[in-house]
Amino acid sequence: MQLVLTKEKVNGFLSSTIPKVKFYGMEITINNQVKNVSDQNLTIQQLLDMEIPQKQKGLAIAINNSVVPKTEWETKTISHHDSILIIKATQGG
Numbered sequence: 001m002q003l004v005l006t007k008e009k010v011n012g013f014l015s016s017t018i019p020k021v022k023f024y025g026m027e028i029t030i031n032n033q034v035k036n037v038s039d040q041n042l043t044i045q046q047l048l049d050m051e052i053p054q055k056q057k058g059l060a061i062a063i064n065n066s067v068v069p070k071t072e073w074e075t076k077t078i079s080h081h082d083s084i085l086i087i088k089a090t091q092g093g
Contacts, residue, residue: 026080044073058089
């Protein structure tokens with residue numbers, strides 16, 4: 001007896017035996033890198049505390065190409081699929 005495996009049989013077997021994993025969170029982009037975060041009520045300040053825990057002076061934040069004033073970092077929440085740009089000022093010449 002010969003067993004013949006076709007691509008359809010293998011794919012059907014794999015899709016029925018491997019459980020699907022669901023992610024309950026948000027996908028955001030930070031400086032062109034996609035990240036998944038579990039907290040759906042994440043503020044800009046909370047994100048900065050996670051991503052840049054030290055030296056948060058001299059930062060500028062933009063969400064979806066709109067600059068967010070530092071006075072709003074504690075209250076402005078991030079949404080699913082937001083594109084966040086974090087810029088750090090440097091000095092030199």
